[in-house]
Every structure is written in C-alpha cells, then in structure tokens.
Amino acid sequence: MPDALPCRGLHCGRFVLELDRPRVMGVINVTPDSFSDGGAFEDPARAVERARQMIADGADLIDVGGESTRPGAPPVAVEVELRRVLPVVQALARDGVPVSVDTRKVEVMRAALAEGAALVNDVEALADPAARALLARSDAAVCLVHMRGNPATMQAEPHYSDVVADVAHYLLDRAGECEAAGIAAERIVIDPGIGFGKTVEHNVALLRALPRLVAGGYPVMVGVSRKSTIGHITGRPQGERLAGSLGGALAAVAQGALFIRVHDVRETVDALRVFRAFRSQVADTPN
Numbered sequence: 505m506p507d508a509l510p511c512r513g514l515h516c517g518r519f520v521l522e523l524d525r526p527r528v529m530g531v532i533n534v535t536p537d538s539f540s541d542g543g544a545f546e547d548p549a550r551a552v553e554r555a556r557q558m559i560a561d562g563a564d565l566i567d568v569g570g571e572s573t574r575p576g577a578p579p580v581a582v583e584v585e586l587r588r589v590l591p592v593v594q595a596l597a598r599d600g601v602p603v604s605v606d607t608r609k610v611e612v613m614r615a616a617l618a619e620g621a622a623l624v625n626d627v628e629a630l631a632d633p634a635a636r637a638l639l640a641r642s643d644a645a646v647c648l649v650h651m652r653g654n655p656a657t658m659q660a661e662p663h664y665s666d667v668v669a670d671v672a673h674y675l676l677d678r679a680g681e682c683e684a685a686g687i688a689a690e691r692i693v694i695d696p697g698i699g700f701g702k703t704v705e706h707n708v709a710l711l712r713a714l715p716r717l718v719a720g721g722y723p724v725m726v727g728v729s730r731k732s733t734i735g736h737i738t739g740r741p742q743g744e745r746l747a748g749s750l751g752g753a754l755a756a757v758a759q760g761a762l763f764i765r766v767h768d769v770r771e772t773v774d775a776l777r778v779f780r781a782f783r784s785q786v787a788d789t790p791n
C-alpha cells in the first residue's frame with residue numbers, strides 16, 4: 505500500500521499526470537466487434553484521427569484496444585491484436601500523447617511499451633507474473649482491473665459473497681503483488697471493472713461503495729461509458745446512453761474516482777468542468 509494518501513500523481517512513462525483533478529481516458533477500440541464502437545475505428549488511420557480529436561477535446565490519455573472484452577467475446581490471436589494496436593500506439597506516442605494499451609497479453613504489452621505506451625490497462629490485472637516482471641522493468645503505469653472469469657463466460661451467473669469486499673481484496677492484493685515485483689505505487693491504478701463478471705446490482709453496489717476502494721490509497725479508475733448497466737437504469741439502447749454515461753461519470757468522480765474511461769470525451773470533459781466549477785472548495789478535495 506502506498507505511503508502517502510491520497511495519491512498526488514501517476515507516473516506513466518515520460519509523463520506525470522497530476523491528480524489534482526479527475527483525468528479523462530478516451531477509448532479507441534481498433535476492433536470489428538467492440539460493444540459500442542466496434543467497426544468504427546478498425547482502420548488505424550481513422551483510429552489515430554479520432555484519438556487526436558479526443559486529445560483536442562481534452563482527453564488526458566488515450567486507451568487503445570485490439571481485443572473486445574465484451575461479455576461473450578472470443579479471444580483474438582496475438583498477431584491480430586498486434587496488427588490492430590501497434591500502428592495506433594506508435595503514431596500517438598510520436599505525437600507526445602500519453603497512450604495506454606488495453607490488453608491481456610504480455611506479448612502485446614511488450615511491443616506496445618517498445619513503441620512508447622505509457623500505461624498498460626489489463627482486465628486480468630497483471631495475473632501473469634511475466635507481465636508483472638515486464639512492467640517492473642519499464643517505467644510505464646498499470647491499471648489493474650477486476651474481472652471474474654473471462655469475457656467468454658464472465659456473465660454466467662456471477663456470484664460473490666460480498667462483492668465490494670471481494671473486489672477490494674482482489675485489487676489491493678494484486679497491487680501489493682505488483683509492488684513486490686518492483687512496480688512503484690505511483691505507477692498503479694485500480695479499477696473495479698464495471699460489467700466484468702457482475703450483475704447490474706453488483707455494479708451499482710461497487711459504484712456506491714467506491715470510497716472503500718479509494719481508501720486503499722491507489723487512484724481509482726471507473727469505466728461505465730455506454731455500458732449495459734447504464735442501459736438498464738435508463739432503459740436506453742446502445743447509442744442513446746450519453747446522458748446516462750455522463751451521470752455515471754459525475755457520480756464516480758463525486759465518490760473519489762480520479763480516472764474516468766469514456767467513449768465521449770468532449771461531453772465528459774465539459775460535464776466535469778461544470779461539476780468541478782460548481783462544487784465547494786471543501787467538497788473539491790481531494791479531486
């Protein structure tokens with residue numbers, strides 16, 4: 505567990521992201537089948553163009569993924585994932601943008617880090633000791649995401665004795681393993697993994713209890729953008745979940761999240777600006 509609470513900055517490659525305000529991670533899925541933007545950015549040139557627009561709109565970092573992890577998604581071969589993500593990571597890193605690679609595969613992590621990725625976003629939370637060793641040798645940050653099972657099966661009757669305690673223990677244990685492997689606390693983010701092997705009730709319970717995760721001392725990331733929990737609460741189909749996603753982002757930040765992973769950067773940045781402007785100074789700490 506880190507010494508100083510709350511965390512003051514995330515060290516990711518050549519960048520330090522100060523955490524005096526919540527940070528927005530823009531999502532780019534270079535895939536044919538992602539649950540909300542699948543097929544839109546399969547062409548690397550379009551993906552780079554979209555990412556540059558996200559940066560212009562106020563994104564603090566860009567998360568590039570080449571394998572959908574939506575419920576029921578089939579795994580993707582290493583070579584396919586590399587072909588999808590590397591050109592995008594390379595172009596954005598050359599632009600001087602903090603780039604994150606969303607992957608479960610150590611081979612993809614290694615190649616993306618070599619191209620200048622500043623963060624590895626792993627829905628398996630660096631379960632692979634080789635991945636922990638790789639990150640320890642790098643100066644990149646890592647986002648440890650909680651997932652129960654794997655994307656192909658994770659939504660088959662998810663069950664927890666106490667979802668908040670289970671997820672918190674899992675993430676803090678894994679963060680401790682990462683520190684033991686040589687990844688400094690200033691390079692670690694944790695994420696409860698909304699939708700990863702969880703019912704709507706589990707997701708809501710985790711978001712309500714976010715301060716318990718925040719109390720662990722690592723910056724917390726939340727990704728609710730366009731997800732089915734938003735659809736469930738609002739009754740809206742995919743494509744009509746922007747307002748619900750903004751509500752979810754603001755609620756997460758009010759509960760202490762310091763990273764928000766979103767598809768709609770411009771709208772989220774505006775919503776956060778107004779949210780922070782209208783909050784009292786006292787309420788504004790530590791965000």
Ligand code: HH2
Nearest residue numbers: 533538539572573574647649695698727
């Ligand atoms: N959600 C998704 C993927 N990666 N990473 C983090 N840290 N947190 C999340 O909540 C999270 C994530 C799923 O969303 P998306 O990437 O848009 O879809 P797909 O997995 O279908 O590509």
